Amino acid sequence: MKSSCVATLALVARVQAGLRFGCSSLTTQRLDPVVEPGRTPSSHVHHIVGGNAFNATMEGDVGERATCTTCEMSEDFSNYWTAVLYFKHPTNGSYHRVPVVNNAALAPGTTGGITVYYTQFDFWDDNTEKQPIKAFPPGFRMTVGSPTTTDPDVAKSNVGLRYNCLQTLLDRGRELVDFPDKPCPAGIFAVQHFPACWDGKNIDSPDHQSHMFNTMDRGGFMNAPPCPESHPVRVPQVTYETVWDTTKFNDMWPEGAPNPFVWSFEGTSGYGTHADYMFGWKGDSLQRAMDTEDCFYDGCGSITKQAMSVANECTVEDFVGEETDGWLEYLPGQGPAN
Template identity: 80%
Template sequence: MKSFAVAALALVAPVQAGLRFGCSSLTIQRIDPVVEPGKTPAAHLHHIVGGNAFNSTMEGDVGERATCTTCEMSEDFSNYWTAVLYFKHPTNGSFHRVPVTNNAALARGTTGGITIYYTQFDFNKDNLQKQPIKAFQPGFRMTVGSPTTSSLAQANSHIGLRYNCLQTLVNRGREMVDFPDKPCPAGIFAVHHFPACWDGKNLDSPDHQSHMYNTITRDGFTNAPACPASHPVRMPQVTYETVWDTTKFNSMWPAGTPNPFVWSFEGSSGYGTHADYMFGWKGDSLQRAMDKAECFYDGCGAIKKQTMTVANKCTVKDMVGEPIDGCSWHEDAIFERQQIWVYGQILPTVV
């Protein structure tokens, strides 16, 4: 387990390699073009950032179709998304959507969104394990985690899918497998590390995961061992960091009571945390960055950046047309519609 202080020390090492940048929120909708392509609405609500080619059916070269992006890297039209966090009121059972706030050190003007990493060798490059880094190809997609994860043992096996109870935006504390068990002074921090070894053949797989392989055995930004023969191609390790601003709900969480936060799918624990990735970098822009041996944060001198004022103008239309901020169990007309994305299914008692 790594604290923020340890990770911060790694950032000053002379062998830094990779990208770190922010993407403002693009949209919050019940759409998932990877797991449920063409289904509108999908089973549960997602928080999406990135390019404006996002829709329920995404195939081929996303980077060629998109015309704008909410990301600081102006050549990145990829889409990145996770489930949405809700506060379930412990007294009246009402649901309230938790807003996303900026991570520390993001570009000025970033609005909510997600912090994105593309690391070549995590924070410390090991020459003995060095492999060439190949950028993703048009049409590539993958997921990590699963909303069906329901046990601690299963959650522990999802390396790099963790939470922090933020003391401040720069003091994260320890990593945890489940939601915090007490209010967090600065919010709940969720991180999603994707695997970095590709089978070299498939842009996707039936489970959206088996075409990739994770050689990391510890949580956090740690050096990844060499890729196996079954998945021999080293790709950038993609990581998301999202800060959920739970602070306004702290006063409504009675001391000693269970965690009141839930994801926008069935389940009351944080074990089911998951994320989706759809590659959409323009041309060879990501490969240019990965070919830079030692750089960090700045686009590696190979990628064009845009101000977040420009990025924040990028939008997509509402393709589902439903309220997303929450509902009360007692508001039956709304509940019948809303519980689909709160729980991922219609309960048998509702007709």
């Protein structure tokens, strides 16, 4: 999103926006049931939020299997995850996991986690063509971005995968393709926008992306062109926002030194930012929300919210049993023994 804040959003005269809500952190461990199903542990550490059906292998209707969720929307048992940000000490080369803090304007009691959006049409006027929105089917999953991206031109072309160097939680400054090159007063903000055009047939594809098509050409939270014939079904655009609290490491970043933050796959640039999504809404709850017009980032009049004190009680097993925090000699999964 371009430099913006909640106050700016409130000035928009007419909006059909969709859902915006927080999900507290569920677990941080090396699992990836989309890209590396069945592998325990997966290649690098992920920060995961959402329903307690999360495990190394996830098939079928996740919403029917989960019994709790860390998300404010009580009927959302989906799982959302990203790579984890680490600080690499400029002197001794050790690593420390960067904690996640609440984004602005989330429900009281949200603990770290991710802000999730399901948008219909953002900031449209009366001349905007409004395509029907179809909710995802059970078993649907997708990814966006890639940890193997190292080319800055490729990263620039990945519209919707961006960073901000936070001055405050509401003052984001300009969008960046790469990590900030200086300490950020309020942390590093990472956003991942998923494509919103589906082929209407496949709940997954070999690369976890080909069944989707991205029509974004002007940035995130902007109206996009119609879906192409190859991917004719408009689905909600899913977006994640994560605030990484890098502030405690600012004094360890020598003036003029290169960026000391890395992704958990040893991504020394920000180009490899990526995210995974596993649909898990209960029944037709997401479709009901998407069918609601003039719904401005709330429950869309049909979704029951839960107190975050209840959401925070939802947990999953530590399937891997390894240390991912504290000062580590190697990133988990990236050391010489792996």
